[in-house]
Amino acid sequence: MQRPGGQSQFSAPLEVRPPRTPALRSVVDLVAAQPQLPHTAGSLAAHIGVSPRHLARMFTAELDTTPAKFVEQIRLEHAKALLDSGRGVAEAARAAGFGSSETMRRIFVARLGVSPSGYRARFATARGGDRGGTAAESR
Incomplete structure:
Protein backbone atom coordinates (compact mmCIF):
# COMPACT_ATOMS: atom_id res chain seq x y z
CA MET A 1 0.00 0.00 0.00
CA VAL A 71 -0.63 -5.12 18.01
CA GLU A 72 -0.60 -1.44 19.02
CA GLN A 73 0.95 -0.45 15.68
CA ILE A 74 -1.60 -2.44 13.67
CA ARG A 75 -4.45 -0.94 15.68
CA LEU A 76 -3.02 2.53 15.16
CA GLU A 77 -2.81 2.00 11.39
CA HIS A 78 -6.35 0.60 11.32
CA ALA A 79 -7.65 3.58 13.33
CA LYS A 80 -5.89 6.02 11.00
CA ALA A 81 -7.51 4.36 7.99
CA LEU A 82 -10.92 4.57 9.65
CA LEU A 83 -10.42 8.25 10.48
CA ASP A 84 -9.22 8.87 6.91
CA SER A 85 -12.46 7.36 5.65
CA GLY A 86 -14.50 9.80 7.73
CA ARG A 87 -15.37 7.68 10.76
CA GLY A 88 -15.70 9.35 14.14
CA VAL A 89 -13.06 9.00 16.84
CA ALA A 90 -15.18 6.83 19.16
CA GLU A 91 -16.20 4.53 16.30
CA ALA A 92 -12.60 4.22 15.08
CA ALA A 93 -11.38 3.42 18.60
CA ARG A 94 -13.94 0.61 18.96
CA ALA A 95 -13.36 -0.83 15.50
CA ALA A 96 -9.58 -0.74 15.85
CA GLY A 97 -9.64 -2.59 19.17
CA PHE A 98 -8.65 0.18 21.56
CA GLY A 99 -10.35 -0.12 24.93
CA SER A 100 -11.52 3.49 24.75
CA SER A 101 -11.13 6.66 22.73
CA GLU A 102 -8.88 7.96 25.51
CA THR A 103 -6.51 5.00 25.07
CA MET A 104 -6.45 5.65 21.34
CA ARG A 105 -5.80 9.35 21.96
CA ARG A 106 -2.82 8.62 24.21
CA ILE A 107 -1.30 6.31 21.58
CA PHE A 108 -1.90 8.82 18.77
CA VAL A 109 -0.22 11.60 20.75
CA ALA A 110 2.71 9.37 21.79
CA ARG A 111 3.32 7.90 18.34
CA LEU A 112 2.22 10.68 15.97
CA GLY A 113 2.34 13.82 18.09
CA VAL A 114 -1.28 14.64 17.27
CA SER A 115 -4.67 13.66 18.72
CA PRO A 116 -7.07 11.50 16.68
CA SER A 117 -9.32 14.49 16.06
CA GLY A 118 -6.29 16.55 15.00
CA TYR A 119 -5.20 13.76 12.67
CA ARG A 120 -8.71 13.51 11.25
CA ALA A 121 -8.89 17.28 10.66
CA ARG A 122 -5.47 17.28 9.02
CA PHE A 123 -6.51 14.64 6.50
CA ALA A 124 -10.07 15.90 5.96
CA THR A 125 -8.87 18.14 3.14
CA ALA A 126 -7.45 15.12 1.31
CA ARG A 127 -10.93 13.56 1.47
CA GLY A 128 -12.65 16.71 0.28
CA GLY A 129 -13.86 17.88 3.69
CA ASP A 130 -14.81 16.39 7.01
CA ARG A 131 -17.75 14.03 6.96
CA GLY A 132 -18.96 14.84 10.38
CA GLY A 133 -18.85 13.27 13.79
CA THR A 134 -20.00 14.75 17.02
CA ALA A 135 -17.95 16.92 19.32
CA ALA A 136 -17.85 14.05 21.81
CA GLU A 137 -16.38 11.76 19.13
CA SER A 138 -13.71 14.30 18.27
CA ARG A 139 -12.11 14.32 21.71
Whole structure:
Protein backbone atom coordinates (compact mmCIF):
# COMPACT_ATOMS: atom_id res chain seq x y z
CA MET A 1 0.00 0.00 0.00
CA GLN A 2 1.45 3.32 -1.04
CA ARG A 3 0.06 6.82 -1.24
CA PRO A 4 0.46 8.58 -4.58
CA GLY A 5 2.08 11.91 -5.34
CA GLY A 6 4.79 12.20 -2.73
CA GLN A 7 2.41 12.01 0.22
CA SER A 8 3.84 10.65 3.45
CA GLN A 9 3.66 6.89 3.72
CA PHE A 10 1.55 6.01 6.78
CA SER A 11 1.06 2.28 6.30
CA ALA A 12 2.09 -0.47 8.71
CA PRO A 13 2.46 -3.08 5.93
CA LEU A 14 5.19 -0.91 4.38
CA GLU A 15 7.07 -0.79 7.67
CA VAL A 16 6.92 -4.48 8.59
CA ARG A 17 8.83 -7.05 6.61
CA PRO A 18 6.94 -10.35 6.33
CA PRO A 19 8.03 -12.96 8.88
CA ARG A 20 10.03 -15.89 7.56
CA THR A 21 8.35 -18.48 9.74
CA PRO A 22 4.83 -19.60 8.86
CA ALA A 23 3.79 -19.59 12.54
CA LEU A 24 4.71 -15.95 13.06
CA ARG A 25 3.22 -15.04 9.69
CA SER A 26 -0.02 -16.62 10.94
CA VAL A 27 0.01 -14.37 14.02
CA VAL A 28 0.78 -11.27 11.97
CA ASP A 29 -2.03 -12.09 9.53
CA LEU A 30 -4.49 -12.68 12.38
CA VAL A 31 -3.74 -9.35 14.03
CA ALA A 32 -3.85 -7.48 10.71
CA ALA A 33 -7.15 -9.10 9.71
CA GLN A 34 -8.88 -8.62 13.07
CA PRO A 35 -7.22 -5.85 15.09
CA GLN A 36 -10.35 -5.39 17.20
CA LEU A 37 -9.96 -8.80 18.90
CA PRO A 38 -8.42 -8.89 22.40
CA HIS A 39 -4.93 -9.91 21.28
CA THR A 40 -2.74 -10.75 24.26
CA ALA A 41 0.66 -12.38 24.23
CA GLY A 42 -1.01 -15.46 25.71
CA SER A 43 -3.78 -15.66 23.12
CA LEU A 44 -1.40 -15.08 20.21
CA ALA A 45 1.05 -17.66 21.57
CA ALA A 46 -1.77 -20.18 22.00
CA HIS A 47 -2.83 -19.52 18.39
CA ILE A 48 0.45 -21.04 17.19
CA GLY A 49 1.11 -23.41 20.10
CA VAL A 50 4.10 -21.73 21.73
CA SER A 51 4.69 -20.02 25.07
CA PRO A 52 4.25 -16.25 25.37
CA ARG A 53 7.99 -15.94 26.05
CA HIS A 54 8.86 -17.87 22.90
CA LEU A 55 6.44 -15.72 20.90
CA ALA A 56 8.18 -12.62 22.26
CA ARG A 57 11.56 -14.04 21.16
CA MET A 58 10.15 -14.75 17.69
CA PHE A 59 8.82 -11.19 17.37
CA THR A 60 12.10 -9.70 18.53
CA ALA A 61 14.20 -11.87 16.21
CA GLU A 62 12.11 -11.42 13.08
CA LEU A 63 10.29 -8.11 13.48
CA ASP A 64 12.45 -6.29 16.03
CA THR A 65 9.45 -5.50 18.22
CA THR A 66 7.29 -7.05 20.91
CA PRO A 67 3.87 -8.64 20.34
CA ALA A 68 2.20 -5.82 22.30
CA LYS A 69 3.92 -3.06 20.30
CA PHE A 70 3.06 -4.87 17.06
CA VAL A 71 -0.63 -5.12 18.01
CA GLU A 72 -0.60 -1.44 19.02
CA GLN A 73 0.95 -0.45 15.68
CA ILE A 74 -1.60 -2.44 13.67
CA ARG A 75 -4.45 -0.94 15.68
CA LEU A 76 -3.02 2.53 15.16
CA GLU A 77 -2.81 2.00 11.39
CA HIS A 78 -6.35 0.60 11.32
CA ALA A 79 -7.65 3.58 13.33
CA LYS A 80 -5.89 6.02 11.00
CA ALA A 81 -7.51 4.36 7.99
CA LEU A 82 -10.92 4.57 9.65
CA LEU A 83 -10.42 8.25 10.48
CA ASP A 84 -9.22 8.87 6.91
CA SER A 85 -12.46 7.36 5.65
CA GLY A 86 -14.50 9.80 7.73
CA ARG A 87 -15.37 7.68 10.76
CA GLY A 88 -15.70 9.35 14.14
CA VAL A 89 -13.06 9.00 16.84
CA ALA A 90 -15.18 6.83 19.16
CA GLU A 91 -16.20 4.53 16.30
CA ALA A 92 -12.60 4.22 15.08
CA ALA A 93 -11.38 3.42 18.60
CA ARG A 94 -13.94 0.61 18.96
CA ALA A 95 -13.36 -0.83 15.50
CA ALA A 96 -9.58 -0.74 15.85
CA GLY A 97 -9.64 -2.59 19.17
CA PHE A 98 -8.65 0.18 21.56
CA GLY A 99 -10.35 -0.12 24.93
CA SER A 100 -11.52 3.49 24.75
CA SER A 101 -11.13 6.66 22.73
CA GLU A 102 -8.88 7.96 25.51
CA THR A 103 -6.51 5.00 25.07
CA MET A 104 -6.45 5.65 21.34
CA ARG A 105 -5.80 9.35 21.96
CA ARG A 106 -2.82 8.62 24.21
CA ILE A 107 -1.30 6.31 21.58
CA PHE A 108 -1.90 8.82 18.77
CA VAL A 109 -0.22 11.60 20.75
CA ALA A 110 2.71 9.37 21.79
CA ARG A 111 3.32 7.90 18.34
CA LEU A 112 2.22 10.68 15.97
CA GLY A 113 2.34 13.82 18.09
CA VAL A 114 -1.28 14.64 17.27
CA SER A 115 -4.67 13.66 18.72
CA PRO A 116 -7.07 11.50 16.68
CA SER A 117 -9.32 14.49 16.06
CA GLY A 118 -6.29 16.55 15.00
CA TYR A 119 -5.20 13.76 12.67
CA ARG A 120 -8.71 13.51 11.25
CA ALA A 121 -8.89 17.28 10.66
CA ARG A 122 -5.47 17.28 9.02
CA PHE A 123 -6.51 14.64 6.50
CA ALA A 124 -10.07 15.90 5.96
CA THR A 125 -8.87 18.14 3.14
CA ALA A 126 -7.45 15.12 1.31
CA ARG A 127 -10.93 13.56 1.47
CA GLY A 128 -12.65 16.71 0.28
CA GLY A 129 -13.86 17.88 3.69
CA ASP A 130 -14.81 16.39 7.01
CA ARG A 131 -17.75 14.03 6.96
CA GLY A 132 -18.96 14.84 10.38
CA GLY A 133 -18.85 13.27 13.79
CA THR A 134 -20.00 14.75 17.02
CA ALA A 135 -17.95 16.92 19.32
CA ALA A 136 -17.85 14.05 21.81
CA GLU A 137 -16.38 11.76 19.13
CA SER A 138 -13.71 14.30 18.27
CA ARG A 139 -12.11 14.32 21.71
